[in-house]
Amino acid sequence: MNDMNGVLLRLAVVVGLVVSAAGAATVPAAAESATTGVSDTDESALDTGRVSAIDPERVAAEPDAERGGSAALDGRSVTAQVDVEGPQTSDEFLAAFRELSGQGSLETYSEFEVIRTQAVVSVQAGDFEDADRQRMRAVLRTLVRFDEAYQAAEEGDLSGSLQSAETTRESLSELESAGGTQYSSLAGVALDRFFRSLGDRFEERSREDISTPARIDALERAGEAYRAGGSSDRFAEVSVRAEQLASAYERDREEMNESIAAAQAFLGQCGDTCAGAVSAVTTHSTGVFGLYSDARAASAAGSEAVRIAETHNLERTEELQSLADESSSTLLSLAIGSALLLLAYAALLAVPTMLIAGRISLWAKDRRAASVGSILTPMPTEVRADVE
Known part of the structure; x- marks a missing residue:
């Protein structure tokens, strides 16, 4: 009115x-x-x-x-x-x-x-x-x-x-x-x-396929325009939408930054030594097992960062995809290195295990033979002499 x-x-x-x-x-x-x-x-x-x-x-x-x-x-x-x-x-x-x-x-x-x-x-x-x-x-x-x-x-x-x-x-x-x-x-x-x-045009822009920060900015500008034009109802409506979207984006952004930090920290720790399976085993020996566990967490963090970036249509998506790919590649190298190290340990243990198993087998055979001999009674032997 x-x-x-x-x-x-x-x-x-x-x-x-x-x-x-x-x-x-x-x-x-x-x-x-x-x-x-x-x-x-x-x-x-x-x-x-x-x-x-x-x-x-x-x-x-x-x-x-x-x-x-x-x-x-x-x-x-x-x-x-x-x-x-x-x-x-x-x-x-x-x-x-x-x-x-x-x-x-x-x-x-x-x-x-x-x-x-x-x-x-x-x-x-x-x-x-x-x-x-x-x-x-x-x-x-x-x-x-x-x-x-x-x-x-x-x-x-x-x-x-x-x-x-x-x-x-x-x-x-x-x-x-x-x-x-x-x-x-x-x-x-x-x-x-x-x-x-x-205000109407800013609101239309917020519905386009743009990044979430740009969508938030469009809604905030729409609110400014509506307020300047005396439309208090529209101003209140778009302001609430902008605040809700900004709050959700802030939570996802913090999660994304934490995931990026985790992936980058692992790659910085592992460095070029984890680029190949052989170099990982040579450098870290049995430590590859622990690194493999860390690599799984880093790979998951990188993938999560990419998912959030894609959800909000961020320009950093390609950059984060490269980080996730590097984490996945490192995970594969450490998985192969861990498998190679397990095979090496298995090979080293196989020879003495076979020798010991062979000795035990011979011992068991001799023991069985001895047991059989102890329960047999010698048969009397009849001596015959030729009589001329």
Whole structure:
């Protein structure tokens, strides 16, 4: 309800601005052309700084070069090259305001076009005093800064656009101080709408396939834009989402850093000596068994770091993948080295084991033979003598 009241109040200011400008020009037709979006006035109507009349048909018939410059010739909108500090006279301000005619920013946000049109009327109405010069410079600065913000958004530079829009907001305070409250109130309506559109675009960017830090930044910028545009509900919503995402990312980042530290510490400890199975066994001998256990933990840590990096779409993913591959390669070398060392030990133990087993086998055989001999009774032998 407060937002609706604010909009209605500002619309009332628009009507007051148009009416006051019409009175300053003393020409009803000028006010009518301004409220209906007439983009410029006829320079030939100047007579010692006063407008006698504005011909709508003649204004509508002006060529594009007079009304919008080359910016609209190819259907594209480019940033107007206007020197804000340059104009000093009413004619110079008139030329500067005419230079802004046809800009996409003013066409899209018609409130600024109304401001430009009324400024054109004002610089031609009556004497041009220092106060008028200060006020028109503030108007010109506001229009140029907003055009920069609009063009930056059109080019995809949302952060730059947000910064320029905030600078435009600062210009409104200067405009109020210069006696242009009606102008600043009208500009505030358009600027609030522009901020909200920036918030929408930042929120859309947060849904793209970007890294989690970039997504968090987009949500935070969306919150800033919504807050500047007076949309407190959207600001609260995206702020909560940004905080939740930042909290989850911080936990994963700490886990990832711990995994990276563990893998790097192991590889630093093992060094080149673990690059091959033979060198690992030669250098560490029986220590390869302990290193193999450490290598398994380091390999798991490296794989976990890669998983977290991929989950958050981080640029370090390739770097961490190399670390994980090195850890896995070292693990394989130590596994082969451990197997070779076990085979060597088995071979060394095999010979004495076979000798001992052979001796035991012979002993058992002799013992069985002795046991069999002890239970046999010798048979009596009959001696026969040949009798002749």
